Amino acid sequence: MQRVLPLLTDPPENPATPNGYLDQLDSHPADHVNTGMVQSLWSSRVGASLFDHAATAARRVVGILQSPAERLHLEPGQTVLDLACGPGEVTASLARTVGRDGLAIGIDISESMLARAVDRHRAGNIAFLRADAQRLPLRDNSIDAATCIAGLQLIPDPAAALAEMIRVLRPGGHLAVLVPTVRSGALEKIGRNLPGIGGARSFADTEIPGIAEEFGLSGVATRRLGTIQWTYGYKSR
Ligand SMILES: C[S@@+](CC[C@H](N)C(=O)[O-])C[C@H]1O[C@@H](n2cnc3c(N)ncnc32)[C@H](O)[C@@H]1O
Numbered sequence: 001m002q003r004v005l006p007l008l009t010d011p012p013e014n015p016a017t018p019n020g021y022l023d024q025l026d027s028h029p030a031d032h033v034n035t036g037m038v039q040s041l042w043s044s045r046v047g048a049s050l051f052d053h054a055a056t057a058a059r060r061v062v063g064i065l066q067s068p069a070e071r072l073h074l075e076p077g078q079t080v081l082d083l084a085c086g087p088g089e090v091t092a093s094l095a096r097t098v099g100r101d102g103l104a105i106g107i108d109i110s111e112s113m114l115a116r117a118v119d120r121h122r123a124g125n126i127a128f129l130r131a132d133a134q135r136l137p138l139r140d141n142s143i144d145a146a147t148c149i150a151g152l153q154l155i156p157d158p159a160a161a162l163a164e165m166i167r168v169l170r171p172g173g174h175l176a177v178l179v180p181t182v183r184s185g186a187l188e189k190i191g192r193n194l195p196g197i198g199g200a201r202s203f204a205d206t207e208i209p210g211i212a213e214e215f216g217l218s219g220v221a222t223r224r225l226g227t228i229q230w231t232y233g234y235k236s237r
Contacts (some may be wrong), residue, residue, distance in 0.1 A: 003103050004127045007079070007142045011036040013201035020118030021128035025109065030132035032156035038108075039154050042086070048112035052087040052120075059089070062140050062225075066184010068147050068176035077101040083133050083165060084108055084151020088117030088126070094147070095126045106144075107131050133161035138168040145169070149178045152208070153200045163215045164210070171237040175217060179203050182231040205229065 001022055006013040010027055041047035059066055065166050067090050074080060076099040085106030095104035106121075106128045108114050131137050133148070133155050146165045152158040158179075165175060173225040180202045207227045208231045217233035224230075 001127050004105060005104050005127070005141055007105075008137050009139055010137065019111070019115065020122070021114045021130055024129050024137040026130040027129060028137050030109070030134065032134060034154050034156055034199050036154075038198040038200040040199075042154070043110045043112055045112045045115075048087060048110065051113075051236045052089070052116050055086065056089060059140065066232070067097070068149075068178075068232075069094055069097040071230070072145035072147060072174045074098055074102075074145055077102045078143070079105065081138070081143045081146040081165070081168065082106045083136075083146060083148040083161070084107070084154070085117060085128070086110075086113045086151075088113075088121045088128065090147070091117065091126060091128070092121040092123070095121075095123055099202045100125055103127065105129060105138075107133070107136070109133070122136075129195060134164065135160075136164040136168055140167055141170045143168045143170065143173060145176075146175045146177045147178075150180070152177065152179050153202065158203075158208075159211045159215075162211050166212070166215045166235055169235045171235050174234045175212065175232065177208060177212070177231045179208055179229055179231075180227050181205055181207075181226070202226055202227070202231070209233075 074097045078098050080094045085091045085108050088106045091104045091106035104126050109132055134157050146169055155161045183200045209222055212229050213220050215234050218236045220233040222231050
């Protein structure tokens, strides 16, 4: 945790972590909160446990869900952000890639998810924070690479979360974001107004790449499998 403090916009004088993660939600409260059914499930202990088991099993068989370490161009010693990290499996795998001298920071809003993350993934190069994706407690240009896997669909203002990820990325740093999408065509026109189910929404094909470019991402590319889409790029210098 000591390694995270210099990266914070308002580092606490007494950084207590009684639950194993640093809670930054009090000092940076969320303006918009998702009160839908899906996020309520991920905020519960049962839901966090169910998700952890299901996601671990799914990652063994579905390649597109696996760690984006390669696409993030990670090197040993770098600092990487895993936004909406859930139970922290991807955070831990990114920590292995950046090695002992690197740092993987997992951020999530759910206490139940973070409780599982700290319970399962303790290491000197992993830190977990509780914060809202729309208001990251990190300094500008402080992170070498950032990812968000299956998180933006739950965030009330996904553009704000993407803008925050790009703000904290250093120039040249890579981003990889995975979201559920719908096929282009008629629904594409509806774009940002696609209805959500249980408080979780889908994105039109061009939506995330478009927002990312708007906030300064270059070399934007996408990869799609069924209803899942990755968007990749790097922050302009
Ligand atoms: C489907 S889970 C994905 C977890 C993880 N990325 C993975 O792939 O294993 C979505 C996560 O987004 C988190 N989340 C939802 N809204 C958030 C917000 N505003 N800020 C941070 N995390 C949020 C949820 O708590 C949940 O852990």
